[in-house]
Amino acid sequence: MIKLGVDVGGTFTDLVVFDESTGKIELTKVPSTPRSPDEGVLNGIRKLASQFAIDLGSIDFFIHGTTVATNALIERKGVKIALLTTAGFRDVLHIGRQTRPKLYDFFERRPDPLVPRHLRFEVPERMLYTGAIHRALDESAVRAIAEDIRRHEVGVIAVCLLHAYANPAHEERVRDILLAELPDLKVSISSDVLPEFKEYERMSTTVINAYVMPIVERYLQRIVTSLRGAGVNTGLNIMQSNGGVMTAEAAGQKSVHTVLSGPAAGVLGGIELSKMAGFENLITIDMGGTSFDVSLAHRGVPSFSTETDIGGHPIKIPLIDIKTLGAGGGSIARIDAGGALQVGPESAGADPGPVCYGRGAERPTVTDANVVLGYLNPQYFAGGDIRLDVERAREAIRKNIAAPMRLSVEDAAEGILRVVNATMIRGIRLVSVERGFDPRDFVLVCFGGAGPVHAVRLAQELNMPTALVPSGPGVTCALGLLMADFRHDYSRTFLARVKTLAPAALSAVFRAMEEIAAAQMLAEGVAQSAIVFHRAADMRYEGQGYELSVPLPNGEYEAADLITLTNELGRIHRDGYGYAMPSEAAEIVTVRLTAIGLRPKPQFRSEPLGAADAQAALKGKRRVYMDGAFHEIRVYERRLLSSGMQIAAPAIVEQFDSTTVLFDGYDLSVDSFKNLIIRRKG
Numbered sequence: 001m002i003k004l005g006v007d008v009g010g011t012f013t014d015l016v017v018f019d020e021s022t023g024k025i026e027l028t029k030v031p032s033t034p035r036s037p038d039e040g041v042l043n044g045i046r047k048l049a050s051q052f053a054i055d056l057g058s059i060d061f062f063i064h065g066t067t068v069a070t071n072a073l074i075e076r077k078g079v080k081i082a083l084l085t086t087a088g089f090r091d092v093l094h095i096g097r098q099t100r101p102k103l104y105d106f107f108e109r110r111p112d113p114l115v116p117r118h119l120r121f122e123v124p125e126r127m128l129y130t131g132a133i134h135r136a137l138d139e140s141a142v143r144a145i146a147e148d149i150r151r152h153e154v155g156v157i158a159v160c161l162l163h164a165y166a167n168p169a170h171e172e173r174v175r176d177i178l179l180a181e182l183p184d185l186k187v188s189i190s191s192d193v194l195p196e197f198k199e200y201e202r203m204s205t206t207v208i209n210a211y212v213m214p215i216v217e218r219y220l221q222r223i224v225t226s227l228r229g230a231g232v233n234t235g236l237n238i239m240q241s242n243g244g245v246m247t248a249e250a251a252g253q254k255s256v257h258t259v260l261s262g263p264a265a266g267v268l269g270g271i272e273l274s275k276m277a278g279f280e281n282l283i284t285i286d287m288g289g290t291s292f293d294v295s296l297a298h299r300g301v302p303s304f305s306t307e308t309d310i311g312g313h314p315i316k317i318p319l320i321d322i323k324t325l326g327a328g329g330g331s332i333a334r335i336d337a338g339g340a341l342q343v344g345p346e347s348a349g350a351d352p353g354p355v356c357y358g359r360g361a362e363r364p365t366v367t368d369a370n371v372v373l374g375y376l377n378p379q380y381f382a383g384g385d386i387r388l389d390v391e392r393a394r395e396a397i398r399k400n401i402a403a404p405m406r407l408s409v410e411d412a413a414e415g416i417l418r419v420v421n422a423t424m425i426r427g428i429r430l431v432s433v434e435r436g437f438d439p440r441d442f443v444l445v446c447f448g449g450a451g452p453v454h455a456v457r458l459a460q461e462l463n464m465p466t467a468l469v470p471s472g473p474g475v476t477c478a479l480g481l482l483m484a485d486f487r488h489d490y491s492r493t494f495l496a497r498v499k500t501l502a503p504a505a506l507s508a509v510f511r512a513m514e515e516i517a518a519a520q521m522l523a524e525g526v527a528q529s530a531i532v533f534h535r536a537a538d539m540r541y542e543g544q545g546y547e548l549s550v551p552l553p554n555g556e557y558e559a560a561d562l563i564t565l566t567n568e569l570g571r572i573h574r575d576g577y578g579y580a581m582p583s584e585a586a587e588i589v590t591v592r593l594t595a596i597g598l599r600p601k602p603q604f605r606s607e608p609l610g611a612a613d614a615q616a617a618l619k620g621k622r623r624v625y626m627d628g629a630f631h632e633i634r635v636y637e638r639r640l641l642s643s644g645m646q647i648a649a650p651a652i653v654e655q656f657d658s659t660t661v662l663f664d665g666y667d668l669s670v671d672s673f674k675n676l677i678i679r680r681k682g
Contacts, residue, residue: 002058003602004048004232005481006041007065007262008032011289011330011350012382012449013040014475014657015048017059018482018602025602026052027475029382029449029657032350037068038222045230056231063481065239065262068219069212069255074311076114078211079155083115084145084174085203086162087122093203101312111312114211119152121145123161123174129197129495131167142174146181157182158210160190160203165493168195186213193254194316196590197493201307201316208315209256216255220248239265241319243302244487245599247524257317259310262477263293264320269480270445271297273470276604277675279443282468283428285458286477287451289367290347292327292424295320296431296442303431306538306549318489318592323430327423329367329450330354333397333416335404343419356393357386364400366420366450368393369413374624375453375652375661377635382449383656410625421457428462436576439464447476452660456649456678460665467666469676474657479602486526486597490517494591497542498566501588503557509591510535510552517595526597538590539569541581547589548572606672609644617641619654626650626663638676645670 001020006013012029019025028048033040041064049056072078083093093113102108123142126135149157157178164171168191175187188210194202224236236248241260251258263286270284280300286293296303303321307314326345330353333343343366352359354367356378370376371388378388394409402412432439444467446455452469459467470476490513496505514533521531533554538547550568553561570580617640624633636647638655647653647668653660653676660676662668668678 001060002054003061003063003482004045004059005063005065005265005478006044007265007475007477007481008037008040008067009262009288009477010034010067010291010328010347011353012474013037013044014478015044016472016475016478016482017048017052017054020600020602023603023605025472025479025604026054027472027478027657029385029474031386034071034350037066038219038226041223042226042230045227045232049230057233059232060234061237062227062232062234063237063239063245063484064223065265065477065481066219066258067262069216069258070260070310072212072215073208073259073313076311077215078114079214080119080153081115081156081158081207081210082119082121082149082152082154083203083207084121084123084142084157084159084161084178086126087124089162089199090117090120090122092200093120093207096200114207114313115158119154121148125161125170127161127163127167127170129163129166131163133167133169137170137173139173139177142177143181146178149185150182154185155214156186156188156210158188158190158207160199160206162199163197164189164191165195165197165202186210188213193256195492196316197495198316201314204314205256205316208313209254213252213255216258217252220252224248239481239484240487241317242304242487242489243268243320243484244596245484246486246488250524256315259315260308260319260322263295263322263324265480265484266293266447266477267295267297267302267320267322267480268483269476270447270470271300271302272480272483272601273476273673273675274443274445274468275300276606276673277468277671277677279445279466279468281441282443282445283432283439284445284447285424285428285451285455287424287446287448287454288328289330289353289449290326290328290349292325292427293322294325294424294427294431295322296435296437298437318491318594321431323427325423325427327366327420327427329365329370331366331420332363333365333369333401333419334363335401339405341401341405341415341419343416344423354393355396356388356390358389358392362396364393364396364416366416368396369416370450370453372397372409372413373417373626374622374633376659377622377654380654411628414625414628417454417457421454421461424454424458425461428458443468445470447473447658449474449658452658452676454661456661456663456666459678459680460663465680467678469658469660469678471674472657483601485599486521486524488517488520488595490593490595492591494537494588496588498562498586498588501562503559503562506562506588506591507556510593513591513593514595517593521595521597524597530598532596532598534594534596536592536594537565537588538592539565539586539588541569541573541584542587543584548576549592604673607643607674609672610642612642612645614641614645614647617645622652624650624652641670641674643670643672643674
């Protein structure tokens with residue numbers, strides 16, 4: 001009963017293995033291999049097996065968080081695709097919404113559509129929003145389009161016909177014709193990917209799914225082959241953006257659901273670890289080598305969204321609400337045309353990485369600044385697997401930042417950290433202050449290899465009294481993978497005024513969705529007794545252009561339930577906007593069903609809080625530059641810290657996968673689960 005979680009990041013691939021019989025957790029990291037991510041996964045599995053003498057054949061559950069879909073989309077390295085849409089709607093993908101990315105920048109332009117105009121084909125047909133057929137499908141035209149597509153040598157075909165969410169018959173027939181005419185191609189239809197109204201978002205999501213689908217499929221096939229070659233015989237599972245697990249087969253068909261796979265796992269891991277420590281209101285920050293991911297959880301529940309944007313392309317799928325910024329350890333520092341210091345979003349990534357890695361990079365990064373200031377131990381980075389070249393880092397900062405700005409190398413390095421911290425603080429405010437939450441009421445949960453280095457500075461700036469660093473901060477995303485349940489989200493546009501809605505009609509649409517969900521869960525090996533359904537409806541007042549998600553109870557509905565539903569809309573509207581409109585007619589726009597397949601979670605062993613002196617974990621002292629001057633700072637080895645130990649600032653705690661820097665004003669204690677609890681003095 002061994003569970004393995006693998007998360008591929010921009011700089012490192014993290015692995016966690018959990019033995020249910022002993023409750024023991026082992027973790028390791030290896031450098032990512034961006035050109036072929038599966039190589040990094042296999043390297044990590046081999047290292048894990050040799051380092052901890054693990055029999056790979058005994059692994060019975062393997063889950064993977066991947067950025068393959070995200071990278072293909074951001075870098076525009078997906079496959080060549082064609083799009084079929086209703087006659088007259090060829091340019092929807094290009095027109096989009098009439099919102100400007102930057103309101104006052106007249107030279108800003110949206111990214112080009114993923115499908116060029118000559119590969120967007122019009123199909124003679126018309127479906128009404130009621131599902132009634134206004135114009136029959138011209139099947140001969142579809143066959144002619146198929147012949148044209150054959151000459152263009154595309155890899156996948158996306159189909160998005162008008163109002164297919166109301167009646168998918170035309171889309172399904174188009175798919176069947178295309179597969180008959182072009183059997184070697186794959187077809188992605190919008191009624192399978194996103195059966196909801198709003199044509200642009202539905203089309204964009206369907207196109208993105210088609211664009212990344214072959215890339216994800218090929219990657220997963222390579223992973224499966226590599227696993228079998230290494231002796232891992234269990235099936236492959238993938239983390240979704242909504243924080244749930246799906247099989248590799250499902251991920252290959254609905255690849256768009258993997259776009260925020262790894263960061264979603266980090267949020268889950270942060271929530272579960274914080275609950276064990278007694279915290280439920282938290283802001284999670286994941287600072288890795290390439291990016292900074294931030295999310296908020298209130299009362300132990302992550303924030304969800306139904307839409308996001310990656311590389312300027314909208315994606316309308318249920319997902320954990322995560323804001324991603326270009327502020328990682330590999331973020332490059334530079335001086336802009338106006339003479340100001342900027343950090344990121346460009347990153348050195350894993351190859352060549354920061355200058356201090358000694359792999360040929362010349363531009364300084366956040367990691368270079370941290371090692372120059374003494375926060376990082378150049379002999380103990382990644383447990384000593386990577387030796388950092390301090391002098392190269394110093395020279396890069398001197399040449400590119402310090403000399404042009406007439407600063408010392410140390411002051412320039414501190415400047416780099418202040419700038420990147422300011423970027424991260426803006427991200428934290430996006431998910432908290434701008435949504436009506438006071439950061440002071442939340443615990444800052446810090447993970448990623450670089451997160452604990454910056455944690456206390458961020459808490460100071462935001463006046464947050466408490467921060468938490470998990471026992472394995474560098475691999476929290478991989479650990480979060482093991483805490484996920486199977487999950488699938490289903491939605492269906494259901495336009496109805498609540499006053500005139502028949503309760504039986506609402507019950508019927510949910511029953512139909514639950515039958516589909518149960519069949520999929522059972523096919524994935526989830527026991528019937530482990531399946532849980534959660535219902536919700538997107539609602540609004542008549543005339544509004546936005547919707548709010550309102551939870552619904554399970555079961556058959558009666559008239560009284562619809563009255564309760566309207567009242568609940570008023571409560572949620574009042575909480576979000578300060579007022580409600582009970583005199584206005586309420587309407588349902590979309591019904592949603594979340595199907596959860598419960599999985600057993602890792603049970604971590606706690607230790608009784610002792611009174612041991614942290615002196616037992618003291619490694620020595622190091623010369624560190626803090627607040628404009630050098631200081632001799634005590635350095636502790638985290639694996640030697642036991643529950644109940646306390647450390648006063650200033651201090652540094654080193655471990656295999658990260659480093660925690662404790663600045664004045666905050667002290668640290670170790671809880672019964674070996675988390676570092678950092679609290680403001682006084």
